[in-house]
Amino acid sequence: MSKPSRFILHSLYAAVVLFASVFHPLAEAAEVLVYTALEDDQIPRYLESFKQQHPEIQVKIVRDSTGIVTARLLAEKANPQADVVWGTAATSLLILEQEGMLEPYAPKGVERILPQFKDTAHPPRWVGIDAWETGFCINTMEMEKNKLPAPQSYADLIKPEYKGHITMPNPASSGTGYLTISAVLQLMGEKAGWEYLDRLHDNIAIYTHSGSKPCKMAGAGEFPIGISFGYRGIIQKQKGEPILTVFPKEGSGWDLEANALVKKTAIKPEAKVFLDWAISEPAMKEYAKSFAIVAAPTVDPVPEGFPKEPMKQLIKNDLHWAAKNRSAILDEWTRRYGAKSEPKK
Amino acid sequence: MDLDRLIKGGLIVLVCLWMTVAVVFPVLELLVRSLSNAQGEFTGLANFSRYFRTPALAGSLTNSLTVSLITTMVSVSLGFLFAYALTRTAIPGKTLFLGIAMVPVFAPTLLNGIVLVYLFGKKGVVTTGAFGLLERVTGMALRADIGLYGPVGIILAEAFYTFPQVVLILSIALRMTDARLYEAAQSLGASPWRSFISVTLPGIRYGLISAVFVSFVLCFTDFGAPKVVGGNYNVLATDIYKQVIGQQNFSMGATVSVILLIPTVIAFAIDRFCQGRQQAVVGTGSVPYSPRRHPLRDALFLTYCIVISCAVLCFLTTAFFVSLVNVWPYDFTLTWKHYHFHDTGGGGYAAFFNSVRMSFYTALLGTCLTFGSAYLLEKLQETPLLRRIGYFLSIIPLALPGLVIGLAYIFFFNNPHLDLPFFPAGIPNPFNFLYGTMGILILCNIVHFYTVSFLTATTALKQLEKELEMVSESMGVPFYRTCFRVTVPVCLPAILEIALYYFVNSMATVSAVIFLYSAEIPLASVAVANMDDAGDVAPAAAMSMLIVFTNILVRLVYTLLTRSLKQSAQAWTAP
Numbered sequence: 001m002s003k004p005s006r007f008i009l010h011s012l013y014a015a016v017v018l019f020a021s022v023f024h025p026l027a028e029a030a031e032v033l034v035y036t037a038l039e040d041d042q043i044p045r046y047l048e049s050f051k052q053q054h055p056e057i058q059v060k061i062v063r064d065s066t067g068i069v070t071a072r073l074l075a076e077k078a079n080p081q082a083d084v085v086w087g088t089a090a091t092s093l094l095i096l097e098q099e100g101m102l103e104p105y106a107p108k109g110v111e112r113i114l115p116q117f118k119d120t121a122h123p124p125r126w127v128g129i130d131a132w133e134t135g136f137c138i139n140t141m142e143m144e145k146n147k148l149p150a151p152q153s154y155a156d157l158i159k160p161e162y163k164g165h166i167t168m169p170n171p172a173s174s175g176t177g178y179l180t181i182s183a184v185l186q187l188m189g190e191k192a193g194w195e196y197l198d199r200l201h202d203n204i205a206i207y208t209h210s211g212s213k214p215c216k217m218a219g220a221g222e223f224p225i226g227i228s229f230g231y232r233g234i235i236q237k238q239k240g241e242p243i244l245t246v247f248p249k250e251g252s253g254w255d256l257e258a259n260a261l262v263k264k265t266a267i268k269p270e271a272k273v274f275l276d277w278a279i280s281e282p283a284m285k286e287y288a289k290s291f292a293i294v295a296a297p298t299v300d301p302v303p304e305g306f307p308k309e310p311m312k313q314l315i316k317n318d319l320h321w322a323a324k325n326r327s328a329i330l331d332e333w334t335r336r337y338g339a340k341s342e343p344k345k
Numbered sequence: 346m347d348l349d350r351l352i353k354g355g356l357i358v359l360v361c362l363w364m365t366v367a368v369v370f371p372v373l374e375l376l377v378r379s380l381s382n383a384q385g386e387f388t389g390l391a392n393f394s395r396y397f398r399t400p401a402l403a404g405s406l407t408n409s410l411t412v413s414l415i416t417t418m419v420s421v422s423l424g425f426l427f428a429y430a431l432t433r434t435a436i437p438g439k440t441l442f443l444g445i446a447m448v449p450v451f452a453p454t455l456l457n458g459i460v461l462v463y464l465f466g467k468k469g470v471v472t473t474g475a476f477g478l479l480e481r482v483t484g485m486a487l488r489a490d491i492g493l494y495g496p497v498g499i500i501l502a503e504a505f506y507t508f509p510q511v512v513l514i515l516s517i518a519l520r521m522t523d524a525r526l527y528e529a530a531q532s533l534g535a536s537p538w539r540s541f542i543s544v545t546l547p548g549i550r551y552g553l554i555s556a557v558f559v560s561f562v563l564c565f566t567d568f569g570a571p572k573v574v575g576g577n578y579n580v581l582a583t584d585i586y587k588q589v590i591g592q593q594n595f596s597m598g599a600t601v602s603v604i605l606l607i608p609t610v611i612a613f614a615i616d617r618f619c620q621g622r623q624q625a626v627v628g629t630g631s632v633p634y635s636p637r638r639h640p641l642r643d644a645l646f647l648t649y650c651i652v653i654s655c656a657v658l659c660f661l662t663t664a665f666f667v668s669l670v671n672v673w674p675y676d677f678t679l680t681w682k683h684y685h686f687h688d689t690g691g692g693g694y695a696a697f698f699n700s701v702r703m704s705f706y707t708a709l710l711g712t713c714l715t716f717g718s719a720y721l722l723e724k725l726q727e728t729p730l731l732r733r734i735g736y737f738l739s740i741i742p743l744a745l746p747g748l749v750i751g752l753a754y755i756f757f758f759n760n761p762h763l764d765l766p767f768f769p770a771g772i773p774n775p776f777n778f779l780y781g782t783m784g785i786l787i788l789c790n791i792v793h794f795y796t797v798s799f800l801t802a803t804t805a806l807k808q809l810e811k812e813l814e815m816v817s818e819s820m821g822v823p824f825y826r827t828c829f830r831v832t833v834p835v836c837l838p839a840i841l842e843i844a845l846y847y848f849v850n851s852m853a854t855v856s857a858v859i860f861l862y863s864a865e866i867p868l869a870s871v872a873v874a875n876m877d878d879a880g881d882v883a884p885a886a887a888m889s890m891l892i893v894f895t896n897i898l899v900r901l902v903y904t905l906l907t908r909s910l911k912q913s914a915q916a917w918t919a920p
Binding site for chain 2: 033039040041043044060061062063064065067068070071072074075076078079081092095141170171172173174205206207209210212215216219220221222223232235236239240241242326327330334335338
């Protein structure tokens with residue numbers, strides 16, 4: 001063998017050895033791969049009872065924000081990786097359902113789940129575990145400084161004194177933004193709804209690209225009023241931020257965190273075990289510590305900061321209507337407010 | 346001789362092959378999607394016409410061009426002065442200054458966003474005059490609201506982000522020069538200004554064009570900064586974010602991505618045009634340039650470097666402070682508790698060490714691959730067409746936002762079957778095994794940061810005459826020996842910079858790997874995004890600081906380890 005080719009062979013060999021050391025084979029033990037958009041700090045607490053009941057099953061979690069999890073699931077459509085989707089927005093699951101990516105499955109105890117919180121098909125393609133709803137995050141310290149009362153309703157938000165103090169998620173970027181827009185349109189009807197949004201737009205300082213961002217900005221005092229969701233404001237208050245969470249008087253738009261079985265060639269029995277557990281009593285009790293509304297009624301008290309009768313806070317929301325009209329509403333929204341690019345004074 | 350030619354040709358084919366798998370296939374996937382509807386049916390240019398009919402588009406396009414042009418002007422001028430100070434003046438502390446200049450790429454962009462808001466936001470330290478403290482102490486209204494949310498914020502963030510990349514490319518270009526040219530200029534009686542115009546600028550023309558190109562395209566395609574501080578100022582890159590993450594509309598996302606590629610292709614054409622006229626600066630008879638003292642000039646440049654460094658350090662200090670404060674801006678008690686990561690998600694220290702491992706492999710494999718490819722494409726004479734294609738492919742990754750690379754990689758590598766033109770049934774995807782391993786994270790990082798590294802390598806290589814190869818070839822010395830004996834040692838500074846660049850960027854990047862990491866391999870930068878998402882800003886800042894400190898440490902080790910190495914390998918540059 002001539003010198004150059006031996007040299008190249010050796011380099012190639014070194015490269016292959018180096019490269020091979022980078023991979024490790026995937027273990028094939030009893031395990032279930034779960035994609036979720038639940039909050040990171042909730043997951044270990046939720047999973048405790050699963051680990052006690054099923055020590056033999058290893059749960060592997062991939063957690064990201066709703067948009068990323070959904071995008072990833074859709075992108076992996078040709079060869080789905082996840083076994084189960086856990087605690088991810090029902091509106092996202094509706095998209096997966098349209099793509100035929102969900103396997104209908106009725107987990108044990110599904111009859112305990114309230115009918116409006118699960119898919120109407122039998123067996124259901126997705127099952128809700130809790131609901132999250134529009135809430136205003138209000139920085140009490142900044143409001144005091146500006147001598148402004150806390151807005152209590154959608155109607156309050158369009159008052160001139162709040163001009164430039166409000167942020168809300170861009171509905172084209174964020175599911176939370178969309179659920180609030182769709183709630184306004186469902187509450188007031190299309191015509192009055194858009195007129196309201198026109199006036200709201202005049203008061204908005206900026207639209208953000210994430211649903212929790214308005215609340216975080218409120219917490220940091222950047223803009224004192226953030227249209228966000230209830231859980232966000234309550235958790236920030238617990239962390240020591242001067243945040244008051246207001247649930248609008250007219251009622252809140254809402255969405256579900258829901259579970260589903262992913263359709264793939266080899267569906268693991270462990271995936272079904274996980275879904276059974278995910279709506280079981282012990283799991284629901286844990287969800288109820290974070291959320292006022294869980295999909296199967298529990299006797300646990302509503303967490304502090306939420307309305308005492310949380311179900312009454314929810315508007316009559318048609319998730320299918322919201323999903324079907326989404327792209328038309330977003331087009332209209334973008335036409336009206338999206339093109340306006342200059343930041344407002 | 347023939348075997349030699351065969352090997353050379355084969356190596357170039359290999360370069361094109363790996364670029365095909367890592368760049369062409371994913372980009373093809375993107376093109377196909379931009380021409381299909383959400384159901385995957387072919388719809389021709391329907392997406393493009395729909396997008397161009399959207400009234401918001403004209404605004405986004407103008408906005409993107411505006412901020413990118415201004416950013417490029419700002420960061421190339423600042424970066425040029427800085428690089429010039431480091432290479433052509435006799436100021437002390439050059440290593441330190443270069444190290445500080447690199448800091449902006451050490452941190453996840455999210456941290457840059459957090460710090461900008463904490464400095465210049467409505468409640469920022471600058472905006473409120475250190476929360477009214479300055480006013481109380483000095484009696485003057487020392488505060489300034491720069492109107493962060495909007496173009497100002499984007500330009501500030503992008504200039505900060507692209508500055509180190511410009512410095513990197515320009516300082517390598519400026520370092521490689523032939524002192525004889527300056528001696529000649531001097532003996533012909535040229536003024537310093539004249540020799541700057543007729544010797545310095547032409548000598549670094551290629552590096553300058555690369556720097557302009559890199560900072561323009563980086564700014565044009567980045568959505569991190571506009572997302573955090575852009576306010577209601579729409580740019581093309583955030584349009585992709587809205588389509589892909591907000592509405593899961595991959596077809597429209599792909600469409601906007603393809604539109605983003607257009608300026609890159611134009612820039613590539615300009616680049617080729619200029620490059621055709623480029624002459625090598627460092628020849629076999631070159632004498633390295635070593636700056637002589639010049640008190641006034643040195644003092645001015647020293648001041649300039651100190652000012653820039655202070656700005657960067659101030660930024661870093663703020664970030665560190667954020668990670669130590671209990672509740673910003675209401676409770677300034679200092680605490681280390683945010684560094685525990687007990688009650689936050691994201692994987693804590695396990696994620697951190699995964700990132701270190703990943704970045705190490707990326708630096709190692711990436712540097713070999715990049716320098717090797719650049720060498721083969723630049724220095725060999727064989728198969729000019731293939732080399733030109735290879736060069737073009739190397740430029741493409743810069744124009745791909747990380748988000749797009751991440752998704753394209755899922756589409757391509759996760760698919761168990763490849764649909765090839767002449768195989769109607771498709772073939773099993775030989776690269777599918779990579780999916781879900783650290784291998785795909787490494788490959789993705791290499792591709793994501795390929796172009797800047799490639800341009801760095803090419804800039805260094807271009808400044809060596811091709812004569813070297815021709816002479817050694819005529820003397821029967823095989824090309825690889827010339828490469829290892831001459832080219833690699835001479836280009837060592839560039840090679841080490843590339844390795845460092847890969848390492849620090851892989852530590853900090855989020856956008857591409859967020860789609861590709863698996864449950865077993867959580868990453869530090871993804872943990873930062875997730876913690877920030879959960880509202881844990883201080884722990885997110887703490888994890889970012891761990892990343893920054895690691896990168897600084899690596900940078901220090903690199904400086905110490907290579908100093909002696911450089912001295913021996915680069916003895917020729919000594920006066």
